[in-house]
Amino acid sequence: MKVFRWGSRALDMFPEDNALHKTYNFEGKVIIIGAGASGLAAAKILQQNNVDYLVLEASNRYGGRLKENKTLADFPIDLGAEWIHHLPAVLNRLKGKPGDLVDEETVPYDAFYNIDKDFGYSSYGKIFSWLKMRLLFSYRFKFFPEFKFKNSSWFNFIDKNFAEEVKDKIEFNSPVTQIDYSKDKVDVVTKSGQVYKADKVLVTASIGILKSEYINFIPDLSKEKQDAIESITFMPGFKLVMKFSEKFYSDIIMCKAKTGEKGYYDMAFKKDSKSHILGLLVQGSGVEDFYCLESEEQIVLKALEELDKIYEGKASKAYTGEYVFEDWGRHEFTLGTWIESFQINQSIIQKLNEPLNGKVFFAGELYDLHHQLGVPGAIVSGYHSIDKLLTNL
Numbered sequence: 001m002k003v004f005r006w007g008s009r010a011l012d013m014f015p016e017d018n019a020l021h022k023t024y025n026f027e028g029k030v031i032i033i034g035a036g037a038s039g040l041a042a043a044k045i046l047q048q049n050n051v052d053y054l055v056l057e058a059s060n061r062y063g064g065r066l067k068e069n070k071t072l073a074d075f076p077i078d079l080g081a082e083w084i085h086h087l088p089a090v091l092n093r094l095k096g097k098p099g100d101l102v103d104e105e106t107v108p109y110d111a112f113y114n115i116d117k118d119f120g121y122s123s124y125g126k127i128f129s130w131l132k133m134r135l136l137f138s139y140r141f142k143f144f145p146e147f148k149f150k151n152s153s154w155f156n157f158i159d160k161n162f163a164e165e166v167k168d169k170i171e172f173n174s175p176v177t178q179i180d181y182s183k184d185k186v187d188v189v190t191k192s193g194q195v196y197k198a199d200k201v202l203v204t205a206s207i208g209i210l211k212s213e214y215i216n217f218i219p220d221l222s223k224e225k226q227d228a229i230e231s232i233t234f235m236p237g238f239k240l241v242m243k244f245s246e247k248f249y250s251d252i253i254m255c256k257a258k259t260g261e262k263g264y265y266d267m268a269f270k271k272d273s274k275s276h277i278l279g280l281l282v283q284g285s286g287v288e289d290f291y292c293l294e295s296e297e298q299i300v301l302k303a304l305e306e307l308d309k310i311y312e313g314k315a316s317k318a319y320t321g322e323y324v325f326e327d328w329g330r331h332e333f334t335l336g337t338w339i340e341s342f343q344i345n346q347s348i349i350q351k352l353n354e355p356l357n358g359k360v361f362f363a364g365e366l367y368d369l370h371h372q373l374g375v376p377g378a379i380v381s382g383y384h385s386i387d388k389l390l391t392n393l
């Protein structure tokens, strides 16, 4: 059944005849909005085909929901996407390299031997729930194999393979607030009032940005398109990364969450690292307990409190005082975390992909029609939509 064929189970659905392997003769100017994985992948195609283009990026950096920290530990820490969600061979497909032998060192993420489940259980309940989790995780790995980079990161992957070639064409601190596609040329207006003219535009801003109506479309988006945008759930969330002097914790500590996910996990798992780095990843309803706090320091204290309850005070004792907090849910140019694509009806994804007057196209994690998930999905969608844009489809 198709529903079970996502991410690592969908390598054979990766489109082989993608834009990386084609040539285009396009006369005209293209503007890409957003320099995340999707926008950078699309830009690479324009660069390789000598198309006149520009990337307008709202923030002061490229990568979007990919970001790394290189100072907290002896390995680069992914503050956004972290798991490959795929078989390692996809890394070759994404950069157009033949074969399955990848340059990047990866590790299987089979952390199911050492899982704790969060508080609130009797001893019997705890053992039962621990067994259930172990079974679930081991089954999940067999069914849906998961990998991570060993001494690298998702950010590094797009930095080396995409951004390197196109970064000179990015205009940073240029949030787009209006797209007027009513005339022959498209007028793209940034917050500072600057107007850029283009023949075609590719929008890769997250669905959170589209839902917030940060970008004013002229004419308005159709009711069907607006309904499709509204129907997507884009949950808030954050990553808190803390450094400890010893590893007192399990590889994974699952926590209860009404919607989305909440879990602490050993970020150095299988990384040959001497650093003890514990991540807290929260998506959905679990943010409420943290968003009501006034400062990052209070958020760290709350996390330590939760860990102290499970590990009898060991967390506070071993905490080195160093942390990194990345709040994707409240970041003004992201406004959310990730999309569970397999929960979305394909007809809605098709609707969201429909261009406006053949001039304004859309790409990103949500728009992938090839079941690739997360970052691979964002990149594949970048290739797919830029192909449509350049070939007038």
Ligand SMILES: Cc1cc2nc3c(=O)[nH]c(=O)nc-3n(C[C@H](O)[C@H](O)[C@H](O)COP(=O)(O)OP(=O)(O)OC[C@H]3O[C@@H](n4cnc5c(N)ncnc54)[C@H](O)[C@@H]3O)c2cc1C
Pocket (backbone or CB within 6 Å): 033, 034, 035, 036, 037, 038, 039, 056, 057, 058, 059, 062, 063, 064, 065, 066, 079, 080, 081, 082, 083, 084, 085, 174, 175, 176, 177, 204, 205, 206, 209, 214, 215, 237, 238, 239, 328, 333, 334, 336, 337, 338, 339, 363, 364, 365, 366, 373, 374, 375, 376, 378
């Ligand atoms: C905490 C977290 C954990 C995740 N974990 C994983 C994982 O383990 N594996 C995985 O595969 N995926 C994961 N994801 C999802 C993954 O990060 C995304 O699918 C992917 O990075 C999306 O890329 P994108 O290019 O579609 O969008 P984005 O990365 O959101 O890029 C959009 C870009 O557009 C810019 N922008 C927004 N509005 C405007 C505007 N008005 N004008 C100009 N520019 C604008 C933004 O600044 C941004 O740079 C995770 C995401 C989060 C937040």
